[in-house]
Amino acid sequence: MVHYLPTEPEILILGRTRKKNPLPLFWTASGLEFRTDGSELWFELESDYESMEEWIRIEVDGFCLQRLIVPKGRSRLCAFRGFPKGTRRTVRLLKEVQPMLDERRYLLVHGLECDGKLYPPLPKKCRIEFVGDSLSAGVGLAGAPSLVDAGAAVYGLDGNYALLTAEYFQADFRILAKCGWGAYCSCDNDLVHIMPKYYEQVCGVLTGEHNRELGAFEENDFSGWQPDLVVINLGSNDGFAVDRPAWTDPETGFSQRMVSCPYGGLEEQSALRFEAAVKDFLKKLRRLNPNACLLWAYGMCEHRMSPYLEAAVRDYRKESGDEKADFLLLPATNPLWVGSENHPGKKEHELAAKVLIERVKEYEI
Amino acid sequence: MVHYLPTEPEILILGRTRKKNPLPLFWTASGLEFRTDGSELWFELESDYESMEEWIRIEVDGFCLQRLIVPKGRSRLCAFRGFPKGTRRTVRLLKEVQPMLDERRYLLVHGLECDGKLYPPLPKKCRIEFVGDSLSAGVGLAGAPSLVDAGAAVYGLDGNYALLTAEYFQADFRILAKCGWGAYCSCDNDLVHIMPKYYEQVCGVLTGEHNRELGAFEENDFSGWQPDLVVINLGSNDGFAVDRPAWTDPETGFSQRMVSCPYGGLEEQSALRFEAAVKDFLKKLRRLNPNACLLWAYGMCEHRMSPYLEAAVRDYRKESGDEKADFLLLPATNPLWVGSENHPGKKEHELAAKVLIERVKEYEI
Amino acid sequence: MVHYLPTEPEILILGRTRKKNPLPLFWTASGLEFRTDGSELWFELESDYESMEEWIRIEVDGFCLQRLIVPKGRSRLCAFRGFPKGTRRTVRLLKEVQPMLDERRYLLVHGLECDGKLYPPLPKKCRIEFVGDSLSAGVGLAGAPSLVDAGAAVYGLDGNYALLTAEYFQADFRILAKCGWGAYCSCDNDLVHIMPKYYEQVCGVLTGEHNRELGAFEENDFSGWQPDLVVINLGSNDGFAVDRPAWTDPETGFSQRMVSCPYGGLEEQSALRFEAAVKDFLKKLRRLNPNACLLWAYGMCEHRMSPYLEAAVRDYRKESGDEKADFLLLPATNPLWVGSENHPGKKEHELAAKVLIERVKEYEI
Amino acid sequence: MVHYLPTEPEILILGRTRKKNPLPLFWTASGLEFRTDGSELWFELESDYESMEEWIRIEVDGFCLQRLIVPKGRSRLCAFRGFPKGTRRTVRLLKEVQPMLDERRYLLVHGLECDGKLYPPLPKKCRIEFVGDSLSAGVGLAGAPSLVDAGAAVYGLDGNYALLTAEYFQADFRILAKCGWGAYCSCDNDLVHIMPKYYEQVCGVLTGEHNRELGAFEENDFSGWQPDLVVINLGSNDGFAVDRPAWTDPETGFSQRMVSCPYGGLEEQSALRFEAAVKDFLKKLRRLNPNACLLWAYGMCEHRMSPYLEAAVRDYRKESGDEKADFLLLPATNPLWVGSENHPGKKEHELAAKVLIERVKEYEI
Numbered sequence A, B, C, D: 001m002v003h004y005l006p007t008e009p010e011i012l013i014l015g016r017t018r019k020k021n022p023l024p025l026f027w028t029a030s031g032l033e034f035r036t037d038g039s040e041l042w043f044e045l046e047s048d049y050e051s052m053e054e055w056i057r058i059e060v061d062g063f064c065l066q067r068l069i070v071p072k073g074r075s076r077l078c079a080f081r082g083f084p085k086g087t088r089r090t091v092r093l094l095k096e097v098q099p100m101l102d103e104r105r106y107l108l109v110h111g112l113e114c115d116g117k118l119y120p121p122l123p124k125k126c127r128i129e130f131v132g133d134s135l136s137a138g139v140g141l142a143g144a145p146s147l148v149d150a151g152a153a154v155y156g157l158d159g160n161y162a163l164l165t166a167e168y169f170q171a172d173f174r175i176l177a178k179c180g181w182g183a184y185c186s187c188d189n190d191l192v193h194i195m196p197k198y199y200e201q202v203c204g205v206l207t208g209e210h211n212r213e214l215g216a217f218e219e220n221d222f223s224g225w226q227p228d229l230v231v232i233n234l235g236s237n238d239g240f241a242v243d244r245p246a247w248t249d250p251e252t253g254f255s256q257r258m259v260s261c262p263y264g265g266l267e268e269q270s271a272l273r274f275e276a277a278v279k280d281f282l283k284k285l286r287r288l289n290p291n292a293c294l295l296w297a298y299g300m301c302e303h304r305m306s307p308y309l310e311a312a313v314r315d316y317r318k319e320s321g322d323e324k325a326d327f328l329l330l331p332a333t334n335p336l337w338v339g340s341e342n343h344p345g346k347k348e349h350e351l352a353a354k355v356l357i358e359r360v361k362e363y364e365i
Helices: A161-168 A209-213 A236-243 A268-288 A306-320 A346-363 B161-168 B209-213 B236-243 B268-288 B306-320 B346-363 C161-168 C209-213 C236-243 C268-288 C306-320 C346-363 D161-168 D209-213 D236-243 D268-288 D306-320 D346-363
Strands: A002-004 A012-014 A031-036 A041-048 A055-060 A063-069 A073-080 A089-095 A106-114 A126-132 A171-177 A229-233 A293-298 A325-329 B002-004 B012-014 B031-036 B041-048 B055-060 B063-069 B073-080 B089-095 B106-114 B126-132 B171-177 B229-233 B293-298 B325-329 C002-004 C012-014 C031-036 C041-048 C055-060 C063-069 C073-080 C089-095 C106-114 C126-132 C171-177 C229-233 C293-298 C325-329 D002-004 D012-014 D031-036 D041-048 D055-060 D063-069 D073-080 D089-095 D106-114 D126-132 D171-177 D229-233 D293-298 D325-329
Touching (some): A012 A171, A031 A106, A073 A106, A161 A171, A161 A346, A229 A346, A268 A293, A268 A306, A293 A306, A306 A325, A325 A346, B012 B171, B031 B106, B055 B073, B063 B073, B073 B106, B161 B171, B161 B346, B229 B268, B229 B346, B325 B346, C031 C106, C055 C073, C063 C073, C161 C171, C161 C346, C229 C268, C293 C306, C306 C325, C325 C346, D012 D171, D031 D106, D055 D073, D063 D073, D073 D106, D126 D161, D161 D346, D268 D306, D293 D346
Parallel strands (some): A229 A293, A293 A325, B126 B229, B293 B325, C126 C171, D126 D171, D229 D293, D293 D325
Antiparallel strands (some): A012 A031, A031 A089, A055 A089, B002 B106, B031 B089, B055 B063, B063 C063, C041 C106, C055 C063, D002 D106, D012 D031, D031 D089, D041 D073, D041 D106, D055 D063, D055 D089
16 A cells, blocks of 8 residues: 555645645535545544534546545545446545634645556546535535535535536546635625625635634635636625625624615615626726636526626626626426525536526636 | 307307307417217307418317417318227317407307217316416417517417416316406506506407407496406506506607616505506406406516505405405516527426415415 | 429439339338428329228427328328418428238328428438338337227337438438238248338339339339438347247149247248248348448347347358448337337337447448 | 433334344345434444354444444444434444354344434335345455455445345345355355355355354245345346256255356256246245235346246236236346356346336336
């Protein structure tokens, strides 16, 4: 058995990070990918948590052989054994759950042990970055529909539209996603839990000293990994905020809420603030990803914000002259397709992926 | 061979009409249903048209054996022959196409010839009335996606959500539907082509002397056929009107248009007028169908009008105290499911039917 | 409106025939195909029958717009009207039903009328010939499962595996198929109703003076249409014969029956006679189609004859050195997939087509 | 946190065993099921192996939350945590892999820890026992099609037809299955690896002293668990043996092989020996399960043995007068549905389950 570090050149590191040895996994679908001809493979992991445990999946040749809770402390997990030696297989270890507000929580890959050689993964054809909320984080894809308020268990990559899309395009991909977060405000109307605010950092949505040490708050290395396509799946929570109480900034006392008209639709000021936030985020994305297609894809839950998003993207294009920004309405889910946590399940993700793939094909990325 | 008139007591007449011999078929899915143990069956039809030919389908035991253009003039059409005598089969002849603005056009059933006896159809469990637009009229269900602006051929009942829903509940059902029409205005912003205006009549959307003779403009016999459920699938065209020029009333010079806000969503006056029309139609439906569940089901194309419809139904319930009025958002179609005429195809209808059935189950009609 | 004869060079004639004006349609899926930019199209047909009426389908751009019984006598059938002029559409008229033992029966195409020009169909990539029984003739694809012993109505091309396969490969295709017929004997154990016996003729399975005049008994023009692939779907009826009484040749008094062993499987002499017949047919097919792939595809009903067929094809290959002969086991149907006439329905045909397509892809025809 | 033993009355033990504390899991789908209202649950397991590791799945409310390799030695595995306390959930731990020829291998459940109470599972409506080979053991259901000769990893319960069938009937079920084994002989022609030989024992297919201590070789408690239905899915390996070399009994020198006729089908002596073995097993099953329906269900791979099995079951019924014995041909798989290890994948299992369920419905168990 040979011991390999995550820094081996044959290993493709998935997800944002600046440190690589040990390798911290922050975002959903972070992990590593490589090929090996060994008959046996073990991962050396380290994890801790206070409230929200870490889950991973281990895929071999694209099939998820294991999905499990990572034990606390340092552990040595067998990925497989007893395989015929000499056949090269693609191995992928992926984090199943999003970053959480649990400062004790972390997941590190110290390395792997294998009785074979490592080979680089099959070449990736492009790079796709997904920026989203619970839909991109895969809430609902794990667990029965009866499972509600069930913590980390309900996050899953099995059938996730982002994974399906990346697979179709043979893409190296990243998911930056936080359940409940929005483009202008969160589902609780606050202006803090919004993805644009943290986009420049490796994983700025985390807090705590240990995450700082792991490099979560460092600036992301945009020059090192430029996406060909950024899919922004935000807006659902901005829309849900209409049904929630106002939020007051504890520091400034400023209070805000997304408001709907009595006859339906968003009230003007809410719509304008939302539109401005969308346009600002597009500008930021363009600045940091000069050549990427920017596709705002919205609608997997319902379509409340669709007219405002469509207007915002249209206005951004007009004002900026940026022709590589686009809007796509994803098919809304329906009561028959509900997964856990009252979130869209696999059928919805599958259909959303098909519609998304059809559009992305046009870009010839 | 015995000759039977449409007035035979074993024959169930489908669709609105006050005349029965000969039997005029006005609306989509109008026709007749019965059982027979004969080995051979012929229909005696009569039809004429200027621009828009008539199409029918002939079903045996629920399977569509024939779909065809009805010849001009009087014709004798073989439904089937060579069947084993003595087995009772359910036979249904249905009109495939909506009423059209072609004053020469009509379709009459003079009777049928059969070498067996007639029996009443299997008992219907309930009655459902669908009031809608092109979606309920089945535009898009016939013809390849390449078929656009193709007249009567693109109308079809095969896979129509209304048919699927009626079948599930073993319902006697009626479809009142006109392509392009709305609840408040048509897709061209006019206030004429709207379904509420003609709801009381047998088929008031037609014109011309011959249709008058056939009874199309008479008041519908509401006491003779009370639905357990009315599904109103209107609003899509009111929404599309936003993208079309204003309409001017040729008589009064009054001009009107559905207008959207620059930042997205419907402008207030448009929303209020639409809401009022929806509530008025619900009141009318309630007056004429005192015990029916009223379900406004919208969304098969897209969801633009959903917030305004939802508000309108909610307000109607509050103001009237009518608890048997409800709103249902149907799943919007997507580019992969397009049928002919750029309309939703079979997959969309199938999913819409499933979602609709799930809701209607709750009413225990 | 311009009148066109079936002999127009733009018209592709589908199915075996030597006469073309008027054009007789003998086999299932015989007909004609062309493109036109007209807004209106009529077919001029002529038909007669004693017991078994003729059915056709009319497809536009691959969608079946009409399926109907052809009236007796000469008729003028509207294929479509009111289409936008100037758009080229693919039109196909196909016979739905197999040749039948009704000497009065025939179907002729005299021509067509159209207000546009004709264009040749999109180029065909290859030619496929299907030689089979009820499965290839599409028995079961039309009509509800309750429809049994129902004559011509139960034959259908909608979902037929041969059609699906031809479509996939963009093939000009022919179906020679007779319900109940076999390779060595029919399902009634007779040695008359077998496809190999009539393979050289245009449509030798018919009888009667009128069919002779129409050219049914003439030798087929093999040089004029050489298939790239012949799919032989025979053997099911040879297998069913085991459960039927023996047949006695009325002329010679010779009696024969397929016999199974008491412990299961075919008795030796039956197996050997069957194998010889299979090999003989393969030799005949090779002689008449020197360069075609010969694929014996069996199994859509059940797999009783699979071992004997596999052995026969294997032995033929060995003895002849012919490497372009192959055997394919198609998926057997199951009780959930039954169509009319207790025959496999659409799901079975769809799966069979997928499996067949997968195999044919390997031949790179 | 409360500690519970496997012997708690609320816990339903799944699978054959006579010892219960600690609880050894021998066969595929052995395990335990209960409900709990706790927010956190841990299993205490113990396992060892030389060559073939143990895999388990943990289901909550019917959804598989985790599938993983069981670590060597004693381990404490978190099933879930952070669930809302007070909601009763169904928990099931199941062994994923069959008993193996690895004498060091075992899997014990020592107990569980939970911060809630235990409740009995929702009542089971009936009991079903599956006796089979690799198909019932779920070979092929885990892993990509590229995974061949890959040991324990390729066994899976996800989509297993036995699980799907049991679920449909809300059955307490057991799977006794060994890859490669048959009814008369194994796929290697030996007369040792056959299921009938070991049917009376708890898990007599195992060897070794430790398994003896765990009670694997004891007689099964037939009075304690009588099935309503026994599904025997054997015969595939007896059929495959035709393609393998003869086996010689090392003790007696007796040599045997399943032999096919040169023209196809099974040679007489092979067929008769097979038939006798099938009938003997049916007699044994009837003796030990006096009131159960006995359904021999065969065919998921291919149908080679179908005529001999059908004859054997028919003869058994005739000779014994036992009317509760039946034969069912399952749909054979096809190249498009292959899973890992060249075995049928999920689509085949799903279809087989549907066909099986349809038949079992008729028994009104």
